[in-house]
Amino acid sequence: MSTDRPAAPESVHFIRAIIDQDNRSGKWGGQVVTRFPPEPNGYLHIGHAKSICLNFGLAREYGGRCHLRMDDTNPTKEDVEYVESIQEDVRWLGFDWGEHFYFASDYFGRMFSYAEELILKGKAYVCFQTEEEMRATRGTVTEPGTPSPWRDTAPEDNLRLFRQMCAGELPDGHCTLRAKIHMGHANMKMRDLPMVRIRHAHHHRTGDRFCVYPLYDFAHCLSDSVEGITHSICTLEFENNRELYDWFLDNLDGVHHPQQIEFARLRLSYTVMSKRKLLALVKDGQVSGWDDPRMPTIAGLRRRGVTAESIREFAERIGVAKANSTVSVELFESCIRDDLNSRAPRLLAVARPLKVTLTNWPEGQVEELDAALWPHDVPKEGSRALPFSGSLFIERDDFALTPPKGWHRLAPGGEVRLRHAYIIRCDEVVQDDSGEVVELRCSVDLDTRSGSAAADRKVKGTIHWVSAAHAVPAELRLYSRLFRVEDPDAAESYAEALNPDSLEIVRGAFVEPAAATMPQDARLQFERQGYFWADPKDSKPGALVFNRIISLKDSWAKAQPAAAPAPLLRVTTTHKDKMTGIKTMLSVGKTGSTLHPTYGVPMLVAKIVLENQEVRDYVDGAIWSEPDPAITPAMIVNMVVNELLPAAKGAPLATLSLNPAGLAALVGLVTGGEISTKQAKEVLAECLRGGESPAAVVKRLGLSQLSDDASLKPLVDAVLAEHQDKLIELRAGNVRLLGFLVGQVLKRSGGRANPSRVQALVEEAAARA
RNA sequence: UGGGGCGUCGACAAGUGGUAAGUCAACGGAUUUUGAUUCCGUUUACCGCAGGUUCGAAUCCUGCCGCCCCAACCA
DSSP states (O other): OOOOSOOOOOOOOHHHHHHHHHHHHTTTTTOOEEEEOOOSSSOOBHHHHHHHHHHHHHHHHTTOEEEEEEOOOOTTTOOHHHHHHHHHHHHHTTOOOTTOEEEGGGGHHHHHHHHHHHHHTTSEEEEOOOHHHHHHHSOOSSSOOOOOTTTTOOHHHHHHHHHHHHHTOSOTTSOEEEEOSOTTOSSGGGSOOEEEEEOOOOBTTTBTSOSEEEOHHHHHHHHHHHTTOSEEEEEGGGGGGHHHHHHHHHTSTTOOOOEEEEEOOOOBTTOOOOHHHHHHHHHTTSSSSTTOTTSSBHHHHHHHTOOHHHHHHHHHHHOOOSSOOOBOHHHHHHHHHHHHHTTOOEEOEESSEEEEEETTSOTTOOEEEEEESSOTTSOOOOEEEEEEOSEEEEEGGGBOSSOOTTOOSBOTTOEEEETTSOEEEEEEEEEOTTSOEEEEEEEEEGGGOTTSTTTTOOOSOEEOEEETTTOEEEEEEEEOOSBSSSOGGGSSOHHHHBOTTSEEEEEEEEEOGGGGSSOTTOOEEETTTEEEEEOTTTOBTTBEEEEEEEEOOOHHHHHSTTTOOSOSOOOOOOOSOSSHHHHHHHHOOOOSSOBOTTTOSBHHHHHHHHTOHHHHHHHHHHHHHOOOTTSOHHHHHHIIIIIIHHHHTTOOGGGOSSOHHHHHHHHHHHHTTSSOHHHHHHHHHHHHHHOOOHHHHHHHHTOOOBOOHHHHHHHHHHHHHHTHHHHHHHHTTOTHHHHHHHHHHHHHTTTOBOHHHHHHHHHHHHHTO
8 A cells, every 4th residue: 555655635625615614604513414326327437436536535534424326217227237336336446335325216205295295385287298399388598488288287186197197097208297486487497397207117126116207306306305415516517407406495394405516527638428428439349348448437447457546546636626627637647657656566577579698698597586576765675586597588679770869778789787687788680581680699797787796887778678488478458548639529530539559459478477476456567668467357377468557657758759659639629818818808998098977986887886776876875974075986986886785795785784874984984094995894894794883893893003103113124024035035026025015014913004004114124225 | 699607827726805835747957777766946827808996906896708507208
């Protein structure tokens, strides 16, 4: 286990912030109950892993629990095969749902009685429109829909009809139970969505017990509710559904009402994530199955040899937010390498062998080298016996007849070190009739064995090798990215997007003997090649098959101009630099120049006041209430627009506990120098909360502003003394430090220092250099 | 054209009125019997754009631009 490295500090993403807030307010009594609710109609993938890590991780962090729930409301699509694979995958990722394994289908009976409750309340009705009719009458995003002719059926009739549906007296599609909400609702989801449909189908769990099945929106909130979920976390596309989620639970009596929270699902570059496309890859035979090591499925990653730890680390590193974004696959690869680096013992293997004969090695002699399994910076002990002889295989790629510039490997007449062994010199190249190199005849420098006295002779390169007589044959499967384009979803077709070289099967490779005796599930590094492990399905003793989990970084290959293995096609989708600049410049009305005659503010600001009678009355009231000539209408308007309106949070201004005269008084405190604008904000909030007058708040909180230099100077000097370096930087032209220093003085004064005076003093000090 | 969301370095992502975190990538350099790892350092992100408020704005206000989601008896 690679747990000795300090865990990355977890960031407080917005969901953790919500939970922290709930725990402070006691909203759920300190409980955190989450759930992972997959539909058992496909295999889980890395995108689900993000959600699993989030839900189970949160529960673990906060000492709560996370349920695993099969969202099996659609009998025609779901299958037990999937419920098993899902459980296996979640468990493999390292999470435990304990007793809390559920099926939405367990709640069907309760859901239908909730449906009856809604029917009786006149909140649901049985509708006989066909699918097409329903679509046609739903309206569009800009036009309202038209009500169903059955919308006003009496509750008792609806109840009778609904019971007929449930009893199986009606054929598929004959009618549905619909929520009675509003056919003109701006949120399309609220336009009387169907809750229950008729499906005479065999369900993988409830068998033929039901012939009606609830739809997602109705089923999901109730499943969460009956399980006592507190935080129902789902992906962004369900944001529109939240209103419906809340509607159902608000309209049912005495039900628990979880909070739905949406976050951005994972998108990965060079990867497809949709079930449909993944299924197509399997069906079209582009991959060998759901667990093909190139697949982003959990099963595929597992078979490739990726560890659960690296997936969890990845989930933590990408964070959780609401911005729709695409994580570059390099980040995932980095997590995989990082985990394997400290986990995998190092061994030697040759993928494409080239014979090397050591001409001066004693005939038939075999030397057993004691070779360390770990590099110097992995704090682990251990070595294995590595047989060395006069007949070896090296990697074909490690020899070049005409070496390019910067070549560190073997070339005619050149020297390299054989890892853990000797330095050899290539004396002779044997080629066949076609000119292909078939053998190298080399001489070995017998004084240079690793660890021996004279071993420190330096040569440019070190290469891997195996002894021909001891080499164990193996098949290597070299996997790389399935797609060669960054955004395969945007590609026209597979043909164009698929990487033709995503799997290279190398038969005739050789591994050192120790590789055959490692535990079956051990992750290994074949030095200079990558991380591997034995394929769990196909590798057998005597017929070894190793999957490459991930290659090593290769700065040599990357530096070679032509050979760059990286993407051939790049579909760039920078949503930046679109011309937004130009467009806005054309459409913007300049606000700076013209001021509104009575209010003295830019027209655009005045418009806010003018267009809303309520605001206008308030502003005018404030202006006329205060005879103090130091207060201009502009000050009032700015205070109202920029501070009061947002603080009021949409409440009618007339109901505010700060009346126009009070607001004018507040402005007066600022112009009079009693408080700063910053403090004014605080006072405003207090007035709104408690109904006190501004002056009373200032008095109670002791906010009176410090403006005299006599009390300010010592504070400024103290801060400057403490931050000498910052003052120097400020003098050097880093004006941002001005804000920092002023802020420090303000903090020291408990917020009472007059900021503009402080700023002047700091500027003076800086100028005094 | 209605409603719901989202725009901070090449990629993720903190930050919620007082010096724009961190990670990956990239680029240098050191160490290295893996062209790996490790370690150091670098890349001036003026925070979608434009105005406004403020001593001070990524953060507050206004307008605009761009992207995503919603019109399955799928989830």
